[in-house]
Amino acid sequence: MSLSLADVLAHPSFAAGRPVVRAGADLLTQPVRWVHSSEVIDIAHLLRGGELLLTGGFALASADPAGLRRYVRELSARRVAGVAVETGPQLPQIPAELVEEATEVGLPVVELRGVVPFVEVAEAINGLLVNESVQRLRRGDAVAHALSEELARGGGPDELLEVLARLLPGDVTLLDATGDVIAALGDEMTAPAAGSGVFAVPVSVQGVGVATLLVSPDDPADHVTAEAIVERAPTALAISLLRSFPPSAAVRAAQALLRIVCQPNPAPERLVAAARAAGMVDGASYVGVVGRAVDGPVSLAAIDAALHRYAAGTVSSVAGDELHAIVVLRSDDRVGSCAALV
Structure with a gap:
């Protein structure tokens, strides 16, 4: 499954650190893309976003208030998922300026009150993330292959929806730009309500949005297949619509x-x-x-x-x-x- 910041902090590898959230407690649902550790205060430009940054606080202990605030702002600008700071003899507590700035810009800050082997944490969490990425790529290839085979047989929107329903059992609906149903399998759907668990994906033909694919899986936990369909299905559906309904x-x-x-x-x-x-x-x-x-x-x-x-x-x-x-x-x-x- 995708790992949120809350999931990562609850992982057994973090237990020794006795983590406590000091800023951004309402942002723990955001996803973590990677776990990285660094004692360099000028690290933000080397990050890509989505990282949980682990630091022993050595550089933070010697930074002035302006430097601490700049550190937080730069990490926030890179859309870092959060920063976990280990406190101890070198840094007895997280500086107030860092917590204040993090609260202001919306950057989760976690205090690790015990010694945590950063290498082991990174290996454990990143291993889970890599395994999920491999699964997603394989599932994406399977979705693309199944749709391509159906297109090669001349399948239209109805047939492609049948393929999607076999890959991810549930209700599938394809709506045109005005909201009318082009094809449907299972219960027909209209625009999904917020939090309904229905995926809505735009389908464009020659750069113009002509349809919307709605997918309501029977098993919401199968997010890997759902994400693969969101990524791969629009192209196949666009080709099918181009055949069946050429642009007017x-x-x-x-x-x-x-x-x-x-x-x-x-x-x-x-x-x-x-x-x-x-x-x-x-x-x-x-x-x-x-x-x-x-x-x-x-x-x-x-x-x-x-x-x-x-x-x-x-x-x-x-x-x-x-x-x-x-x-x-x-x-x-x-x-x-x-x-x-x-």
């Missing part, structure tokens, strides 16, 4: 409009022409929406689906970790419409 003139016009809008300083006459081709009406009010995912494509899919439910005339595109959309506002109440959209 309206979709191609919307794609062209979003490309022009994303360019720096587009020519006004070209922008107007593209907007009219995409069905934008003169005199209506529109708002541009840009979203950037921090939790992968699932969060973008939920936002994209919500925008299309809000206004049928929404034009959107999901590419990588970004969502671009143009939404028409209701003409009778522009201020209220903006508030509802937010």
